[in-house]
Structures are given as structure tokens and as C-alpha cells.
Amino acid sequence: MLKQIEGSQAVADAVALCRPNVISAYPITPQTHIVEDLATIVAEGRLDTEFLNVESEFAAASVVLGASAAGARTYTATTSQGLLLMTEVLYCIAGMRLPIVLTCANRAISAPLSIWNDHQDSMSIRDSGWIQIHAENNQEAADLHFQAYKIAEKTFLPVMVCMDGFILTHAFEPVDIPDQDKVDDFLPAFRPRATVDPMYPRGLGLFADPRFYMEMRYIIHRAMEKSENTIKEVHEEFNKAFGRKSGGLLKTYKLENADVVIVAMGSVVGTIKDTIDLLEEKGKSVGLLQICSFRPFPRKQVYQLLKDKENIVVVEKALSLGRGGILGSDVRWSFPRTEQTDRKISNFVAGLGGRDITTDDLAAMVERVEKEHVEFDFLGLNRDLILERDL
Amino acid sequence: MMKTAVEFDKKNLLASGHRACGGCAQALACRMVLDAAGKNTIACVATGCLEVFSGPYPDPSWRIPFLHSLFENSAAVAAGVEVAYRALKKAPVNVLAMGGDGSTADIGFQCISGMFERGHNVLYVCYDNEAYMNTGVQRSSFTPFGAKTTTTPAGNRFHKKDLPQLAVVHGVPYVATATVDDYHDLQRKVKTALSIHGPKYLHVYAPCPLGWGHAGDMSIAISRLAKETCLFPVYEIKDGKLVSVVKIPVKKPVEEYLKVQGRFRHLFKKGVPTTEVELIQEIANQNIERFNL
Numbered sequence: 001m002l003k004q005i006e007g008s009q010a011v012a013d014a015v016a017l018c019r020p021n022v023i024s025a026y027p028i029t030p031q032t033h034i035v036e037d038l039a040t041i042v043a044e045g046r047l048d049t050e051f052l053n054v055e056s057e058f059a060a061a062s063v064v065l066g067a068s069a070a071g072a073r074t075y076t077a078t079t080s081q082g083l084l085l086m087t088e089v090l091y092c093i094a095g096m097r098l099p100i101v102l103t104c105a106n107r108a109i110s111a112p113l114s115i116w117n118d119h120q121d122s123m124s125i126r127d128s129g130w131i132q133i134h135a136e137n138n139q140e141a142a143d144l145h146f147q148a149y150k151i152a153e154k155t156f157l158p159v160m161v162c163m164d165g166f167i168l169t170h171a172f173e174p175v176d177i178p179d180q181d182k183v184d185d186f187l188p189a190f191r192p193r194a195t196v197d198p199m200y201p202r203g204l205g206l207f208a209d210p211r212f213y214m215e216m217r218y219i220i221h222r223a224m225e226k227s228e229n230t231i232k233e234v235h236e237e238f239n240k241a242f243g244r245k246s247g248g249l250l251k252t253y254k255l256e257n258a259d260v261v262i263v264a265m266g267s268v269v270g271t272i273k274d275t276i277d278l279l280e281e282k283g284k285s286v287g288l289l290q291i292c293s294f295r296p297f298p299r300k301q302v303y304q305l306l307k308d309k310e311n312i313v314v315v316e317k318a319l320s321l322g323r324g325g326i327l328g329s330d331v332r333w334s335f336p337r338t339e340q341t342d343r344k345i346s347n348f349v350a351g352l353g354g355r356d357i358t359t360d361d362l363a364a365m366v367e368r369v370e371k372e373h374v375e376f377d378f379l380g381l382n383r384d385l386i387l388e389r390d391l
Numbered sequence: 392m393m394k395t396a397v398e399f400d401k402k403n404l405l406a407s408g409h410r411a412c413g414g415c416a417q418a419l420a421c422r423m424v425l426d427a428a429g430k431n432t433i434a435c436v437a438t439g440c441l442e443v444f445s446g447p448y449p450d451p452s453w454r455i456p457f458l459h460s461l462f463e464n465s466a467a468v469a470a471g472v473e474v475a476y477r478a479l480k481k482a483p484v485n486v487l488a489m490g491g492d493g494s495t496a497d498i499g500f501q502c503i504s505g506m507f508e509r510g511h512n513v514l515y516v517c518y519d520n521e522a523y524m525n526t527g528v529q530r531s532s533f534t535p536f537g538a539k540t541t542t543t544p545a546g547n548r549f550h551k552k553d554l555p556q557l558a559v560v561h562g563v564p565y566v567a568t569a570t571v572d573d574y575h576d577l578q579r580k581v582k583t584a585l586s587i588h589g590p591k592y593l594h595v596y597a598p599c600p601l602g603w604g605h606a607g608d609m610s611i612a613i614s615r616l617a618k619e620t621c622l623f624p625v626y627e628i629k630d631g632k633l634v635s636v637v638k639i640p641v642k643k644p645v646e647e648y649l650k651v652q653g654r655f656r657h658l659f660k661k662g663v664p665t666t667e668v669e670l671i672q673e674i675a676n677q678n679i680e681r682f683n684l
Contacts, residue, residue, distance in 0.1 A: 021475060021478040021479055022471065022474050022475055022478050024471070024474075049478060050474040050475075050477060050478040052470070052474055052509070054467070054470075054505055054509070055501060055502075055504065055505035055508070056501060056505075058463075058464065058467075058501075058502070059464070059467040059470075059501070059502050059505050062460065062461070062464035062467030062468050062470075062471065062502065063467050063468070063470050063471035063474070064471060065460055065464075065468055065471060066435060066458065066460075066467065066468035066469060066470065066471025066472040066473075066475065067471035067472065067474055067475035067478070068471075068475075069458050069468075069471075069472065070433075070471065070472040070475035070476060070479070071475060071479060071481075072474075072475035072478055072479055074471075074475075088461055089460070089461065089464065092460045092461055096460065196433045196456035196457075196458050196472060197433075197456060198430055198431045198432065198433065198455060198456060198484055200456075201430075201453065201454055201455050201456050201457075202456060202457075203446055203451035203453055203456075203457040203458075203459075204456075204457065204458045204459070205446075205457075205458055205459035205460050206446045206447060206448040206449070206451055206457075206459065207442065207443060207446060207447055207448065207459075208447075208448045209447060209448075212448050212449075
């Protein structure tokens with residue numbers, strides 16, 4: 001049913017339709033509406049689940065770890081500092097192959113304190129073994145949760161659904177919330193692989209000495225790589241069952257004959273598509289490659305789609321301090337070494353801490369990369385605010 | 392007929408052959424706790440000596456389900472297991488969370504406080520060996536006054552954190568302390584705890600030969616001396632009321648306890664003022680008064 005609802009409500013409705021057994025969370029802006037809405041759903045008896053308000057995000061992640069190890073389908077949501085506080089547990093969850101689903105309402109990281117959107121939070125744990133999929137809009141944010149549980153429970157890898165804080169979580173859009181029957185058909189009941197059960201005593205989370213550790217990490221790495229196929233399959237199954245395209249590894253827009261290709265992820269792709277249309281009216285041919293699955297990074301597909309493109313520009317809302325762009329590095333890495341050096345791949349960091357990224361900004365960026373290759377730069381930086389002595 | 396060691400061991404839920412040091416009271420205490428809890432038990436164990444000596448891949452020593460994730464979250468993990476069992480409507484099971492004094496009193500205290508406050512049906516067992524033993528004997532907030540550790544080479548200047556009391560003020564319905572020299576008392580307390588619905592806290596005193604500087608065969612004797620010198624009061628608190636205390640009819644001076652351990656040896660060196668030992672005696676005197684030992 002099509003409903004005009006807030007992004008957080010759409011996610012809460014979607015999560016409830018996935019029938020998690022245990023939900024545990026700690027409030028943090030801009031994730032709060034998601035867990036508030038879920039708490040209401042549970043309080044009204046629309047979902048039979050154990051909803052646990054805990055004392056920190058660290059505890060929330062630990063509770064779902066324990067619950068998942070006991071065989072429950074689990075859910076938590078957080079952002080920014082909360083995600084960082086969870087970090088130790090998140091690595092552990094991935095290492096223990098627990099198929100937990102987490103919504104990250106992407107937000108900047110302190111310091112300075114900022115509650116507004118960028119991708120520095122989820123980027124900081126990109127190497128943890130969590131699948132990370134990014135939503136473009138609220139329909140996709142909702143749909144990705146149905147897919148996330150299916151992907152997680154097929155691969156035994158945890159899945160983080162990333163949606164831009166405020167821009168999506170607090171935006172009202174028409175979203176189709178499917179019927180319970182349809183979701184039940186798509187998402188079968190969770191069948192855990194190994195649980196703590198006195199009937200079958202086993203140890204979970206044993207320590208590994210140097211004879212075993214590397215193999216265990218290798219196996220997770222391979223599982224992450226192989227999960228590309230699962231993400232694709234689940235995406236196709238979803239398209240078939242629900243009649244719309246949400247998620248997958250990548251998406252494109254007017255890519256085919258584009259002279260300039262913008263690579264991006266998250267809600268900014270909406271603005272990028274508008275920019276592309278505006279530039280098209282002026283006779284420019286610009287296309288988009290949207291990354292949905294950031295981890296695993298679909299290197300081969302990225303290469304296939306970009307190998308004939310002369311002018312590529314990656315715009316991202318994250319930054320590796322002292323190094324530069326992160327998505328930009330991954331896109332460059334997608335090209336075989338020999339081609340990489342000749343390739344004109346520009347890289348811009350934009351929108352940190354909730355700075356708006358406008359069509360004007362993006363049009364100016366395209367104009368600039370038409371003239372020169374920009375190894376790395378910031379988009380929309382107000383240099384008047386920066387004193388020479390601080391540099 | 393006498394049972395052979397192997398036959399006897401088959402009954403133990405923490406099997407022999409693990410990697411604990413000789414005389415490790417934590418290993419002994421854990422075996423006693425598990426055997427009292429029985430097979431229908433899940434143990435959520437914090438990183439530390441216990442986890443390391445009993446849980447190496449691929450040969451853990453546990454005959455019950457064992458779940459380890461991190462150093463500071465065993466109480467939250469146990470809470471997760473407990474709610475999952477409730478949510479999935481599985482047959483009831485004893486859920487234990489366990490840790491050493493570091494993971495209990497210091498780094499894991501927040502998770503324990505949360506588990507207590509939410510009233511999970513979990514028994515938290517702290518094996519207190521009064522320092523970070525797994526990392527090489529560093530001071531924790533359970534390290535007693537005067538004790539030498541690798542990070543308090545001149546002796547600890549702080550007093551032991553009173554966690555049982557903190558559990559009581561959380562409204563935990565059952566709080567008890569126990570020692571490894573009294574097998575029946577310890578096991579009775581585990582069984583009593585598990586008969587009560589809600590959070591429970593059991594504080595087990597666990598001498599560490601390596602960290603305390605005593606022979607492995609002295610663990611039981613030192614455990615007894617801690618009681619007899621009134622430095623470790625053994626008691627039970629139900630619903631906030633002191634319901635049982637192990638009385639010490641003949642109270643020994645604290646020197647008898649201190650002199651047999653390397654970690655207190657510096658107190659008896661020439662030139663060290665006797666006030667240090669007097670201060671420790673004062674701790675014992677306060678326990679005598681407080682618990683009417």
C-alpha cells in the first residue's frame with residue numbers, strides 16, 4: 001500500500017514485516033524515529049518481539065550478538081558515534097558469522113560534533129566484514145531491509161543498510177509498504193546454522209592461535225566476495241516478487257553514451273540525476289554509476305561499466321584523513337593496473353557534516369573535470385572561513 | 392567402588408585437560424559453578440584467563456554451550472541470549488554470564504549495570520583474582536589495598552570496589568559471595584541463585600598462584616585464610632537483606648594471610664612503616680563490624 005510517510009517510519013514498517021525476534025537499540029539522532037516507530041509497533045501488539053532499550057550502542061550490539069547466537073532474527077539501528085561505539089562488537093559479529101541486520105542512519109563523526117549527514121561513520125567500519133548497502137531514497141531504504149535479511153541469512157554475514165541521516169530518515173515520501181503475506185513469501189523463517197543450545201553443546205567465539213586465525217579471516221573474506229552473487233540474486237528475486245527495482249550491486253542512469261560519468265552513492269544520486277537532466281538540456285552528455293553495494297565492492301562490474309569511459313568523476317561524502325577519497329580509491333582500484341595510470345578519474349569529497357550538495361555544485365564539478373583531471377579536491381568548500389595560519 | 396579420575400571427570404561440565412595454571416582457583420570455581428548449574432545451562436564468558444585456558448579452537452573444555460565474544464560485554468550477550476530464549480519460546484535454560492574482576496568491576500561494569508537494571512534472568516559470576524591476570528598481573532579496581540601488581544609496583548593505594556553492594560543497590564534480588572574452599576556453600580549459592588527469577592550476582596574469591604605469588608597447592612589454604620582474617624566476608628543478601636554470613640569464631644590477624652603471598656611481601660620489608668599492615672587490619676575490622684563476623 002502506498003503511504004505518504006517519513007523515511008524512518010518506512011524502515012520501521014519494513015523491519016516489522018521481517019518479523020525480528022529481538023530488537024535492541026540505543027537512541028541517537030537521526031536514528032531515533034526508526035526505533036521509536038518500532039517501539040510503537042511492538043507496544044500496539046502489531047509485532048511479537050522482544051524490544052530491549054539498553055544503556056549504550058555497545059550493549060545494543062552485544063545484545064543482538066547474544067540473541068542471534070541463540071537463534072533469533074535480530075535488528076538494531078544506529079549512526080555516527082553510536083556506530084563507532086559498537087565497532088568492537090561489529091567486528092566480532094562479522095567474525096562469528098551472525099546474520100544481524102543494522103540500519104545506519106548515516107551521520108558525520110565528531111569532532112567537531114555534527115548531527116548532519118555524511119558517510120564517514122559507516123566508512124570507518126568498511127573493513128569489518130559487514131555487507132554495506134546504500135539506499136538512494138526511502139522506497140529503496142525500506143526495500144533493502146527485506147533484502148538485507150535474506151542476504152544475511154543466506155550468507156551468514158551481517159548486513160548494514162545505510163541511509164542518509166535526515167535527508168532520508170526525516171523526509172516524507174510516498175512509499176509502498178507491502179503486505180505481510182508478500183514479505184513472508186519472499187523472506188522465509190530464519191534457520192540458524194549454529195546456536196548455543198544445551199541439547200547440542202558447542203562453543204561459539206573460541207579463540208584461534210596463529211595456526212588457525214588467518215584461515216578464519218580468509219574464509220570471511222571469501223564469503224564477502226561471494227556475497228556479490230547473493231546480493232544480485234536476492235535483488236532479482238525481489239524485482240520479480242515486488243515489481244520494482246531496489247538495491248542490487250550497482251545502478252546506472254544515462255550511462256551509455258556519457259562523456260562524463262559521475263560515480264556516487266546514497267541520496268545524492270537524486271540530485272545528480274537532476275543535474276544530468278539539466279546538463280542534457282544544455283547539450284552535455286553526463287551519466288551516473290550508482291554504487292549500491294559498497295561492501296562487497298563490485299569491482300568487476302564497475303570496471304565493465306566504466307572501462308570505455310574517458311572522463312570519470314567520483315563524488316563522495318567521506319574522507320580518509322591524510323589520504324583522500326575512499327570510494328575514489330576503490331573505483332581506481334577497479335581498473336587493472338596498466339589502465340589505471342592513464343585513466344582520468346577525478347575525485348571530490350562533498351557534503352561533509354550535512355553541507356548541501358546542489359545541482360549548481362555538481363554542474364560546476366562537471367565543468368571543471370571537462371577541463372582538467374582533478375586528482376582530489378573538496379566540493380563546496382568555503383575557503384573564506386579558513387585562515388592561512390590553520391593550514 | 393572408587394571412581395577413576397576419568398570416570399569422575401566425565402561428570403564435570405568443565406572438562407579436565409584445559410590450560411589453566413596449576414592451582415588456579417578460577418578453574419576450580421568455574422567447574423564447581425557449572426556442576427551446580429547443571430547441563431541445562433548456557434555460559435557467556437568474557438575474554439580473560441577463563442576463556443583463554445578453556446576455549447581455544449578447536450578443543451574447548453566445555454560440556455555445555457559456551458559463548459564468548461569480547462572482554463566487556465558478557466552481561467549484555469547473556470541478556471541477548473535470555474531474551475532470545477523468551478522470544479523464541481524455547482524451554483527455559485540457565486543463562487550464566489562470567490568474567491574476571493577486570494571485566495566485571497572495570498571495563499564491563501556498564502553492561503552489568505544495564506543487565507541488572509533491566510532485570511534479566513541471568514546469573515552473573517565474577518571470579519575475583521584481584522588483578523588483570525591474563526595480561527600479566529596489572530591493577531584492577533578489585534585489587535586490594537597494599538597489593539603489589541605490575542602497574543602498582545609500590546603497592547596499590549586504592550581500596551577494593553564493593554561490587555556486591557553495587558549489585559544490591561541495583562535491586563538485584565540475590566547477591567552472594569563465596570570461596571573455593573567451601574564447595575558445598577558455593578554450590579548451594581549457585582543453586583539458590585538459579586532458583587530465583589531475575590538478575591543474580593555471585594562473587595567468587597579466586598586465588599591466583601602466579602599473580603599472588605604463592606604455591607599452586609596453597610590456593611585453598613589462602614582462600615580459607617582470607618575468610619579467617621575477615622578480609623573476604625562470605626555472605627548472602629536476598630532482596631536487600633543480609634540473610635546469611637559465614638561466622639569466623641577465631642579471627643586471625645591479617646599478617647597470616649599477607650605473609651604467605653608474594654604480592655604483600657614488600658609490606659614486611661625493613662623500613663616499611665607498619666601502618667600499611669595496620670590499615671589492612673582496619674579493613675578486616677570494618678568487615679567484622681559490618682557483617683558481624
